[in-house]
Amino acid sequence: MDNNKLEGVALKLFDINAVKFGEFMTKSGIETPVYFDLRVIVSYPRVMELITSLLCDIVATKVKKYDHICGVPYTALPIATLMSVQAKKPMLLRRKEAKAYGTKKMIEGHYNVGETCLIVEDVITSGSSVLETVKELNKEGLVVNNAVIILDREQGGRKNLETNNVNVDALFTMTELIGILEKHKKITKEMSMKVRNYLTEVKAPVTGSSEERMLLSYEKRAELTSNPVAKQLFNIMSIKKTNLCLSVDLTSSIKILELLEKVGEYICLVKTHVDIIEDFSLDFITRLKQLAQRFNFLILEDRKFADIGNTVLLQYQKGLYKISEWADCVTSHSLPGEGILKSLSTPCNGLENRGVFLLAEMSSEGNLISPEYREVTVNMASKYPNIITGFVCQNKDTFKDPGLIQLTPGVQLESAKDDLGQVYNSPDKVILDNGADIIVVGRGIIAAKSPEAQAVIYRDTLWKCYLKRVSGKLE
């Protein structure tokens, strides 16, 4: 490769602030002395041209044969387009989310099963974004053996990709880039050392894929979590062999307690809506806690907090219900922004070990949560690992961290929906296809003739699906 050209690109990237030095925070909350933002290169046609021709050179010498080019959305898309035109190879366009109408295709363009596709990406850290695109292409019968990238941060991505049979060729490794910048006195020797040390110390967090999370046992995942409530839940599930959460949507406290007497041994979690109970009293809470202890399950108050931090703090700790004093975990919206997580993580009454399930998706028809909302919700949660127990969501792709729990409502064996917009899926679908870890069942059990018998059926069916999932036989 033309070293002068390479050095030129490195210096240019520095000049246009596509690479910055200082103190930055990554999405996953890790401090880093170096930061890349290659999105800005679209403003510099000459840089785009140079990078394209260098990448095409690498491909010409290293990648023997390929039929298509596909960029990882979004930063690499314009580069992939330019490469496709320069190399005269057809491009494929990967959608990040399926269109709600018309064709549901995730890959646009013309192709045949068995053809090969070269991936183009800007930066790899863990390699997980490249792998997501590889999986989408594989689903269409396309074969991916090569990825060409601008920068390898040398934090584990290359290895992750190689174990998935994807060979990586990069314009620069981080070490090479730092070397060039130091040589041309763009950065000091100290900064260069700092970055090198950072690279040896900080490897990409175990991002894995949602499929990897789905294959791990609850027992194993108990070791991988930072949240004490998630840890307890994973342990309870392993010990009691149940991933059933009962949603006790009843308005009489006596009825709730009677029901839990009968089904307590079959559940890992009970989900309450205290504000629907007509005879609520703190005595009810005392008895609920006793049952939770006796049968070894946790309590989730499905409060769905959604106000500004200060109000949520009052709703959580004060009023009639004093939720923070007894609920092991609560549900919350992310809509108001981070303040809500700050308030829920405020230490209260000397009690620790509290958890939050953040709503990333809903089961009801026509709900307004978009893929973007889901994504920022998950990113926001990553800054509060001590209180985030998991997400209430419907799809496995929502998050990857095996230490977090996917809580999925909208499950029934008998019906497909109710009259007010609820949509039900089967245990098979939610656990094997959609990645649910704890499954919320309400009326499927509480409205049954014999809730106890029905709870046993749900417990057994759901647990079987989980065992099938961790055995690796997903298809």
Ligand code: 5IU
């Ligand atoms: N619930 C949902 N869907 C959601 C969320 C919460 O059903 O997306 I977020 C709650 C509502 C109810 C329970 O308390 O879960 C499901 O009860 P049924 O299984 O009876 O539909």
